[in-house]
Amino acid sequence: MEKSNILLVDDDEIYLYLMEKSIQKLTDDLVVNSFTDGAQAIDFISDQVQKGRELPEIILLDINMPFLDGWGFLAEFKKLKPKLEQHINIYMISSSSREEDIKRAKSFEELTGYMIKPLKEDELTEIFKKAYNDSW
Amino acid sequence: MWKRVFKFFIFLYAPILVLSLLFFYLQKNNQIEQLTQIQERAAIQKKNLVVDLFSGIIHDINYWSNLNYPKNFDPNETHSRMMGPYMDLIEGTRDYDQFRYLDMEGKEFFRVEQLGRETIISDTLQDKSQREYVKAGLNLRPGDVYLSQIDLNKEFGVIEKPYKPVIRAVAPIFDIDGKKFGVVVINFKMNRILDQLKSSLINDNFYLLDSDSNIIATNTLEENLPSARIVLEGLDSLSIAKLPRKQFKIAQDTSFLHNKSLWTISHLDLNRQHSMVSPYSYDLLNIKTPTQWIIAMQIPEKDMFENLFPIYTGLLVFNFFAIINLFVIIYLVQRRRLQRAEFYKELETKNKRLAFKRNKLQEQNILISDINRRLEVRNNQLSEFNYVVSHNLKAPVTSMSVIVNMLKNEKEPGERTNLLLKLEKVSKSILDLTDDISEYISILDNKKIAVKNVDVNLVIEKVKHEFTETLLDNSNFNVIVKTDDWNQVSFSKFYLQSIIQNLMSNAIKYKRKDTNSFIHFETAYEDNKKVMYIRDNGLGIDLEKHGENLFGLYKRFHRNVSGKGMGLFLVKSQLEALDALISVKSEENIGTTFKITF
Incomplete structure (x- = not known):
C-alpha cells in the first residue's frame, strides 16, 4: 500500500514544524506536504490532478494566510472539485474561536470539520481514524 | 378693542336707528291720521248737535x-x-x-x-x-x-x-x-245748550267760536264766557293766546297740528246744514247771522303725547334693546375674534417652537447618527483589535509553549539547538507583533491626534520626495495632482502623510513593469463632503477573491513583493480614527482606485 498523503496549509512556519513533528510521532506511514499559503496549496492540487497523481486524503487548513487565505482556498477548491475522483477531508484549523468564523465554516460542505489551534494529539488521532477507517 | 366695538356698533346701529325712526314717523303719522279721523267725526257730531240745538231756537222764533x-x-x-x-x-x-x-x-x-x-x-x-x-x-x-x-x-x-x-x-x-x-x-238762555255742547264722550277739548275767533263756549272752562272782547276775570289769557287764530280764518273745514296739538275746525252753516234728528224743519227759512260759528276740536299737547306715548315707548324700547343686543353681540363677536386671533398667534408661536424643536431634534438626530456611525466604526476597530490580539498572539504563544515542552523532553543536543532556534524565531515574531499592536493602539486612541487644516498639495509633494522612483527624472512613475475643488482639509497632518505614503508606496510596489505608471490624486465634493480619489494603473487586485481582506492586518496578496501586510490596515485605521472612510475599486492589470471620504 502506498503511503497516504496529508497536506498542511499554514503561514506559521513554527506551527508547520511542530505539526510535522507531532505527525511523525504518531506514524511513519504518512507523507506530509506543507504550504505556507492557500495559493501554493491550490496550485499543488491542480498540478496533481493534471498529472493524474495521487491526492492527499487530509488537508489541515489555516484561515489567516497571505495571498490566498483559507476561505479563498475553499472557494478555489470548489471550482476544482468536479475534477476530483476521491473525497478529501478538509479540516479548518484556526486559532479563531469567533462565532462568525465557525458559522461561515459550516456553510462550506467541502469542509469535514473545524478545530481550534493548537491541535491535541488525540484530536489528530481522531482525524486520522476518520479518514483511514479500519486501515488505521 | 373698545374703539373697534364702538366703530362696529355705530356702523350697524345707524341704519337700524334710521329705519326705526322712519317706522316711528310712519306710525306716528298713522296714529295722528287715526286721531284726526276720530276728531273729525267728533266735530261732525258736535256740529250736528249744534244744528239740532239751534233748530229748536229757529223753530220757536x-x-x-x-x-x-x-x-x-x-x-x-x-x-x-x-x-x-x-x-x-x-x-x-x-x-x-x-x-x-x-x-x-x-x-x-x-x-x-x-x-x-x-x-x-x-x-x-x-x-x-x-x-x-x-x-x-x-x-x-x-x-x-x-x-x-x-x-x-x-x-x-x-x-x-x-x-x-x-x-x-x-x-x-x-x-x-x-x-x-x-x-x-x-x-234764549244758552247755558243749557252750551253745557250740552260741552259734555262729551271723548277727552278732546271743544271750542265754539265766532268768526272773530272769540270763544263762546269751551269745555276747558266751567263757565260759558262768550265774547272775548270783554276782559273776563279768571280766564287764562295764555290758553286763549294759544289758539290757532290764523287757521280759524280759513273758510274750509280742516285738521292740522299746531303747537303739538291736533286741531280740527268745522264751520257751521245753518242754511245748508239741517238737523237729522230734530223734529223741526226750517228748510224754507233763510237764517241770517252776524257771524259764522266755528266748532274747533283740540287734542292738547298732553293728550297728544299720551296718545303717541306707546309709539314713543315702542321706539325707545326697540332702540334700547337694539342697542343692548347690538352692543352685546358686537362685543362678543369682537371678543371671540380677539380670542381667535390670540389663539392663532399662540398657535403660531407654538408652531414656531415646535419647528424649532424639530430642527433641534433633527440636528440631534444627525449628531446621534454621526456618533452612532463613529461608534460603529470604533466597535469594528475594537473587534478587529480583539481579533488581532487573540489570533495573531495566540498562535506564537501556543507554539512557544509547545516548543518549551519539547525542549524539556529532548535530550539530543542537535535537536535542542534546532528547537532553541525555533523558539528565538517565535519570540521575535511576538516582539514584532507587540510593536505592531502598540502602533495600532496609538491610532485607536485618537485623543492624542492633533487635527488642523492640512494642505494636501504640500503633503503629497513632501511624500513624493521620499521615494527614489518619483525623484528620478528618468523613472517611469508619475505623480499627478489635481486639487481644483479643494486642497485644504481638517485632518492630522501626520496621518495624512502616513496614508499618502502607504498608498504611494503600494502604487510603486504594485506597478506594472510594461507601462508608464502613475498615481493620480484628485479632490472633489460629493454630498457636501470632501472626497479624494487616488488612482493608479498598477497590477490591480481581484476584489472578488480578496476584497474583504484588503484592509486586514498581515494580509498580503502579491508574492515576490516585500511587505508584511500592515500598510492598508494602518491606512484604514488612521482614517477611521478621524471619522474618514476609505473604499476601493480595482481591476487586475488595469489599476486600483481608492476613495477617501473625509
Whole structure:
C-alpha cells in the first residue's frame, strides 16, 4: 500500500514544524506536504490532478494566510472539485474561536470539520481514524 | 378693542336707528291720521248737535213770526186777552230769558222777562233801536230769521251778573194784511245748550267760536264766557293766546297740528246744514247771522303725547334693546375674534417652537447618527483589535509553549539547538507583533491626534520626495495632482502623510513593469463632503477573491513583493480614527482606485 498523503496549509512556519513533528510521532506511514499559503496549496492540487497523481486524503487548513487565505482556498477548491475522483477531508484549523468564523465554516460542505489551534494529539488521532477507517 | 366695538356698533346701529325712526314717523303719522279721523267725526257730531240745538231756537222764533197778528196789535191792552194762552207758552219754555215785541222804530212795546221762577210782563220798555240785532231784524223779510251773536246779557248797557250767555233770535211780524209792523225778539238762555255742547264722550277739548275767533263756549272752562272782547276775570289769557287764530280764518273745514296739538275746525252753516234728528224743519227759512260759528276740536299737547306715548315707548324700547343686543353681540363677536386671533398667534408661536424643536431634534438626530456611525466604526476597530490580539498572539504563544515542552523532553543536543532556534524565531515574531499592536493602539486612541487644516498639495509633494522612483527624472512613475475643488482639509497632518505614503508606496510596489505608471490624486465634493480619489494603473487586485481582506492586518496578496501586510490596515485605521472612510475599486492589470471620504 502506498503511503497516504496529508497536506498542511499554514503561514506559521513554527506551527508547520511542530505539526510535522507531532505527525511523525504518531506514524511513519504518512507523507506530509506543507504550504505556507492557500495559493501554493491550490496550485499543488491542480498540478496533481493534471498529472493524474495521487491526492492527499487530509488537508489541515489555516484561515489567516497571505495571498490566498483559507476561505479563498475553499472557494478555489470548489471550482476544482468536479475534477476530483476521491473525497478529501478538509479540516479548518484556526486559532479563531469567533462565532462568525465557525458559522461561515459550516456553510462550506467541502469542509469535514473545524478545530481550534493548537491541535491535541488525540484530536489528530481522531482525524486520522476518520479518514483511514479500519486501515488505521 | 373698545374703539373697534364702538366703530362696529355705530356702523350697524345707524341704519337700524334710521329705519326705526322712519317706522316711528310712519306710525306716528298713522296714529295722528287715526286721531284726526276720530276728531273729525267728533266735530261732525258736535256740529250736528249744534244744528239740532239751534233748530229748536229757529223753530220757536219762526212760530212767533208766523202768528196771525191783528191790526194795531197791542198785547198789553187791546189784545192782552189774546196773549193769554201764548203767555202760558212763554212761561212754560224755560229757555226763554226775554220775550219782546219791537215796533218798526226799534222800541219795545211788549216785554216778558223770566226772573227766577217767575214770568213777569215788564212795564219798563226800552228803546233798542241802536242795537245791532234790532237793526238787522228790522230789515228782515218774510221767511228770514236772524240769530245774533251769543253774548252775555246786558241790561241798560251793563253786563248782567251772574253771567248769562244768551242768543237773540229775531223774526219779523206781520198783521193779517201781511203788513210788517215790527219784530219779535227772544233771548234764549244758552247755558243749557252750551253745557250740552260741552259734555262729551271723548277727552278732546271743544271750542265754539265766532268768526272773530272769540270763544263762546269751551269745555276747558266751567263757565260759558262768550265774547272775548270783554276782559273776563279768571280766564287764562295764555290758553286763549294759544289758539290757532290764523287757521280759524280759513273758510274750509280742516285738521292740522299746531303747537303739538291736533286741531280740527268745522264751520257751521245753518242754511245748508239741517238737523237729522230734530223734529223741526226750517228748510224754507233763510237764517241770517252776524257771524259764522266755528266748532274747533283740540287734542292738547298732553293728550297728544299720551296718545303717541306707546309709539314713543315702542321706539325707545326697540332702540334700547337694539342697542343692548347690538352692543352685546358686537362685543362678543369682537371678543371671540380677539380670542381667535390670540389663539392663532399662540398657535403660531407654538408652531414656531415646535419647528424649532424639530430642527433641534433633527440636528440631534444627525449628531446621534454621526456618533452612532463613529461608534460603529470604533466597535469594528475594537473587534478587529480583539481579533488581532487573540489570533495573531495566540498562535506564537501556543507554539512557544509547545516548543518549551519539547525542549524539556529532548535530550539530543542537535535537536535542542534546532528547537532553541525555533523558539528565538517565535519570540521575535511576538516582539514584532507587540510593536505592531502598540502602533495600532496609538491610532485607536485618537485623543492624542492633533487635527488642523492640512494642505494636501504640500503633503503629497513632501511624500513624493521620499521615494527614489518619483525623484528620478528618468523613472517611469508619475505623480499627478489635481486639487481644483479643494486642497485644504481638517485632518492630522501626520496621518495624512502616513496614508499618502502607504498608498504611494503600494502604487510603486504594485506597478506594472510594461507601462508608464502613475498615481493620480484628485479632490472633489460629493454630498457636501470632501472626497479624494487616488488612482493608479498598477497590477490591480481581484476584489472578488480578496476584497474583504484588503484592509486586514498581515494580509498580503502579491508574492515576490516585500511587505508584511500592515500598510492598508494602518491606512484604514488612521482614517477611521478621524471619522474618514476609505473604499476601493480595482481591476487586475488595469489599476486600483481608492476613495477617501473625509
